[in-house]
Amino acid sequence: MLLQVNFKTGKPVYLQLVDQVRYAAASGGLRAGDALPSVRQLAEDLRVNRNTIAKAYAELESQGVIETLPGKGCFLKENNTPFTKQVRQKLLLKEIDEAVVTAHHLQVDRETFLALVHERLDYFESKQEK
Amino acid sequence: MLLQVNFKTGKPVYLQLVDQVRYAAASGGLRAGDALPSVRQLAEDLRVNRNTIAKAYAELESQGVIETLPGKGCFLKENNTPFTKQVRQKLLLKEIDEAVVTAHHLQVDRETFLALVHERLDYFESKQEK
DNA sequence: TTATCTGTCCTATGCCACTAGGACAGTTGG
DNA sequence: CCAACTGTCCTAGTGGCATAGGACAGATAA
Structure with a gap:
């Protein structure tokens, strides 16, 4: 699971991360139950602010892609959409x-x-x- | 050729227009040589600023979709992409x-x-x- | 309990996309 | 020429997004 960001594109960093996680989930790079990097750890690795990572994870959770357990971390959810x-x-x-x-x-x-x-x-x- | 905008989506108005013109061109609603509504006319109809329309047209021109003749108007170009x-x-x-x-x-x-x-x-x- | 993880909330700040309208230049028809 | 149209440039204002870091709450292990 390699995440990276490109500051030159103009595309918001948090959206770049959202796309990458979605792509990883769709291509098998991430499986249900897998833990995502912690907010702080990933922020440090990518040299961005915590909140940027938190925003990406929040967006992914709202899309039903991941699940966040307070105090434990974020994990890839079983893929089941709520839509008809x-x-x-x-x-x-x-x-x-x-x-x-x-x-x-x-x-x-x-x-x-x-x-x-x-x-x-x-x-x-x-x-x-x- | 019906153009409309939706202010609730959060998507920039000028990009909404770009998509609609591209869609119209791809689905035959607009043919090569057809004139687009004038900047001011369309701005009035849609209740947006002139520059918003101008920006959409500028974007379409940079994409090679339309051609603007100074003082005359904007017209749909023949479809030939510059890319390999x-x-x-x-x-x-x-x-x-x-x-x-x-x-x-x-x-x-x-x-x-x-x-x-x-x-x-x-x-x-x-x-x-x- | 204490230390150290986890995610989250808060306020502040900077920047840029988007919007806005005045002024200008090219084109056309009277 | 003059009026009315075309698109464009310029400057300014505003709102929202992205960033930043301090403080807080839940979980876990020693």
Whole structure:
């Protein structure tokens, strides 16, 4: 579990961390029950303020990705979304549409797009199985 | 071509407009050569400042989506990206990965995900043909 | 209990994105 | 030329985000 930040991008540090933890969870780098680095430890390693880490963890908890046990630490939760099937698909459609719109502007054709999607799905599944 | 803004989301107004124009271009709502609403007119309609619209248009121009002719107006450009095939796929992969990670957290299975992707590709293609 | 972890709350501060409107330059049609 | 349109530049104000560190509460081990 390697977390890192890039100050040059302009993207908020806490959001960079949120994305990385989500990515790690989706690709098997983090499993349910795994402990995340402590707020202070990670803040020291990354040379950022405690509150920045705390904010990232708070965001992850609000998204249902992790669980924080007061005095003990933060742990990756079992993956079960609180949303209905309908709501989940709607949330996902938004991201799919963004990718499709981008593909259009980048002039990536349908076949190439689908090939990329399959490639990434395979990639994440292979990681998840290990 | 209907543009609208939502002040409650927290998402910057100018970025909302950028997304909508990109979406319109990808779904055939706007064609190459079409004029966009004038900065002042749109600002009045949406009850926002001129500069907010100007900023959205400037962003779209930097993305190569539109072209602005000083004193005349802004027009949708012919779609031709300046990027190499490799760069385009890299940019696209980023968005695809985001969707795949989200699908994992929302517990949307591979088949459902692929079905949604096909559905949206079909949708955009059908609009584009008209 | 004491020491040392864990996360959290508090207030303060700096910065930057966003917004705002006056003034300016290019274009068009009367 | 003049009026009315186009987009743009400039400066300023404001709000919110990110950062910073002190103080606090819960958990754990010696």
